Amino acid sequence: MKKSFPAPLHGILFGVLLLLCALTLALPASAEGDKLPLEETRDWAVLADGRVKPLQTFANETVLSVVGRKKIDGLNALEIFWGYALSPEDFKGRPLIRIESPTLKEALEFDAGARRFSFDDIMGSLQFQELARSAMDRQRDDMDLTSMEKDALSVYSKATRVSDLMRGDSLTIIPLPDREGNWSTPRAIQASPDAKTQTISGKFAAMAMAYNKGNVEVFRSSAIELRSDLRNLNPSVYPSETIIEREVFYGDINPFGKAWKFYLVGTLLIFLLGFSTKRWLYISALALLGLGFACHTMGVGLRWYIGGRAPVSNMYESLIFMGWGIMAIGFVQEAIYKKRFFALAGGLMSFICLAFSENLPIDSSISPLVPVLAHTSWLAIHVMTIMLSYSAFALAMILAHFALFTQLWRPNRTDLVQSLALLLYNTLQVGLLFLAAGIICGAVWANESWGRYWGWDPKETWSLITFFIYLAIVHGRFAGWLEEFGLAASSIIGFLSVIMTYYGVNFILAAGMHSYGFSEGGQFWMLTFTLLELGVIAIAFVRHRRPAAP
Numbered sequence: 176m177k178k179s180f181p182a183p184l185h186g187i188l189f190g191v192l193l194l195l196c197a198l199t200l201a202l203p204a205s206a207e208g209d210k211l212p213l214e215e216t217r218d219w220a221v222l223a224d225g226r227v228k229p230l231q232t233f234a235n236e237t238v239l240s241v242v243g244r245k246k247i248d249g250l251n252a253l254e255i256f257w258g259y260a261l262s263p264e265d266f267k268g269r270p271l272i273r274i275e276s277p278t279l280k281e282a283l284e285f286d287a288g289a290r291r292f293s294f295d296d297i298m299g300s301l302q303f304q305e306l307a308r309s310a311m312d313r314q315r316d317d318m319d320l321t322s323m324e325k326d327a328l329s330v331y332s333k334a335t336r337v338s339d340l341m342r343g344d345s346l347t348i349i350p351l352p353d354r355e356g357n358w359s360t361p362r363a364i365q366a367s368p369d370a371k372t373q374t375i376s377g378k379f380a381a382m383a384m385a386y387n388k389g390n391v392e393v394f395r396s397s398a399i400e401l402r403s404d405l406r407n408l409n410p411s412v413y414p415s416e417t418i419i420e421r422e423v424f425y426g427d428i429n430p431f432g433k434a435w436k437f438y439l440v441g442t443l444l445i446f447l448l449g450f451s452t453k454r455w456l457y458i459s460a461l462a463l464l465g466l467g468f469a470c471h472t473m474g475v476g477l478r479w480y481i482g483g484r485a486p487v488s489n490m491y492e493s494l495i496f497m498g499w500g501i502m503a504i505g506f507v508q509e510a511i512y513k514k515r516f517f518a519l520a521g522g523l524m525s526f527i528c529l530a531f532s533e534n535l536p537i538d539s540s541i542s543p544l545v546p547v548l549a550h551t552s553w554l555a556i557h558v559m560t561i562m563l564s565y566s567a568f569a570l571a572m573i574l575a576h577f578a579l580f581t582q583l584w585r586p587n588r589t590d591l592v593q594s595l596a597l598l599l600y601n602t603l604q605v606g607l608l609f610l611a612a613g614i615i616c617g618a619v620w621a622n623e624s625w626g627r628y629w630g631w632d633p634k635e636t637w638s639l640i641t642f643f644i645y646l647a648i649v650h651g652r653f654a655g656w657l658e659e660f661g662l663a664a665s666s667i668i669g670f671l672s673v674i675m676t677y678y679g680v681n682f683i684l685a686a687g688m689h690s691y692g693f694s695e696g697g698q699f700w701m702l703t704f705t706l707l708e709l710g711v712i713a714i715a716f717v718r719h720r721r722p723a724a725p
Contacts, residue, residue: 211391213253215398218419219405222347222358225543227414229423230256230348236540237340241333242291243273256340261386263341267294272333276326282306294341297334307331349375350409358412375404422481430474431495435529437467438502442522449515457515464522468502471525475499482541485555490537490681493562498528500566504605508570508598516598520573528569553620561613561638567606568645568666568673574599575666579715582660586718596659599666600652607645614638637676644669660719664712671705 217231224236234256235245245252258266270291274280280287283302297303310324311331320328339345343362351357351364352371361379364372382397384390406413441463448456475496478486486492505521532539544554578595581588617635618628629635648665651657657665679701 210254211386211389212395212398213257215395215402216257217253218416218423219348219402220350220414220419223345224540226541227358227412228541229419229426231423232426232540235426237336237345239539241273241336242271247271247291257386259337259340260343260346261383267337267341269293270296272297272330272337274326274330276323278323279306279326279330282323294334294337297330298338303327303330348405350405350412352409356409356412371404371408375401375408378404418481421477425474425477425481428473430470430477431529431532434467434470434474435526437463437470438522438526438529441467442519442526445515445519445522449519461509461518464502464518465506467522467525468499468506471495471499471502471529478541482543484544485559486541487555487558487562488544489542491532491539493558493677494528494532494537496559497562497566497569498525498532500563501525501528501570504563504567504602505570508602512598514594514598516574516577516595517570520570520577524569524573551620551623553616553623557613557616557620560609560616564606564609564613565673565677567602567609568670571599571602571606571666572670574602575663576711578659578663579667579711582663583715583718592659596662599662600649603645603649603652603666607642607649610638610642610645614642633680634676637672637680641669641672641676644672660715664715667708667712671708674701674704 217229217234219230220227221230221233223233231253234252238252238255239245242255247255250258255266255271258269270289270293272294273291274285274297275290277287280289283300283306285292285296306324306327307330310320310328313320313324314328336345343360346360346362347358349359349361349364349372351359352369359372361376364376367373367376378397378401382394382401385393385397441460444463445457445460449460450457475486478492478495482488487496502521502525505517505525509515509517509521574595578592578599581592581595585591617638621630621635622628648657648662648669651665652662
């Protein structure tokens, strides 16, 4: 007889999960007190990193890259941003710049237990200056860098960003009244003969003085007047209020942060209670997953609207889209089969994708496309199709784990193993179809961008390897060569090739023509994941070969 939780326990667990959901979604209230109204500047436009964006977005990106988080020591991103810009003598002595490398901290004789250091500590260190200068010389000469030299360059980049902010060189908030659409900084226009720009320079100076004196009313009035003056200085290049407000809304609502919380609670609910005879618990879990998917979809749509392109041009966006595809395919499969496993696997893997996107060393800013990607629709078609194939393979990988764990802990449940094998096989077919279409679209895009259909680029080569691996798995199951255990084990091994294609080429090999998506690092985590997966398969294989107890 199938066991289930007692009725009172159902209610208790459900109530705990709802409470967890409420707590994770609650936003902490921030006390305003007598703080300066810095929020009056959040919807100013600024030209940064090749794109005009709200100052709030620029502050978030700057602080996140320097500090490692958007809030620290009771200060939010705007407070840290304007602190460096308007009160540099105070903020350059605060320990805010993040250094993770233990070897670098040891070489600089910094406190090994500390994670953040001040601008004065870093740039005042002669050892750091010599190390950074040597690393830049070796990089300029195309020489291989040591890990400590790479870390030094990373810290130097953060310190440079802070230095530009303190000097005012990165405050490109003034759209010059010319036909070229140039932008400038308050510091650069001080000697401008134009009356309008002189007025703006004076008001900015008044706002800076009010900031340092703590004069709330003068700061507020100066910021409000500047908002209007900046917009009217050159309306042809200044973004509309709708565009600015939409991006500020995207940053405030944090749709992906809400999505992973819904995914987590929904996954826990369906895992603990969703397989019981109480159908309303299963429906409740689907509703939570649906709310997460709605937030996820809204986030993808907002990034698409803000960037004016499909949000799949870098590692962060493609990982976000991969998580979206997992949940989309999972919902479609769940609607067809109603086995609960697709909802469970989709929620779990989508949560993992969003969690990784927030913790991997990748840039999450919305950046303009590099020239090779611009002015073509094949980017969206190719990358989105490829990522949907990875989504299906990730879903299949989770289903394969379910099948292996069933063989480990419920060896006599052959009916469940066979059912999971059927779901797994169908999901692999979906992934293989998307992968084939993605490779074909990629060849067309390569011919349009680079003048050749195929060039044995590392990304292209590994995509083809992955295709043949999954083709062999699907054919092996169709021909009867792979039984339930073999299908599950090979699906997990096949996903390792997906990780190598998607993550390893960009973060480990770092070679080829797909350079716009590159980064470095991650070898330890990739190796650890690979060894864990091989260990799971080995344990399951031993259990599979052992005769079942009567």
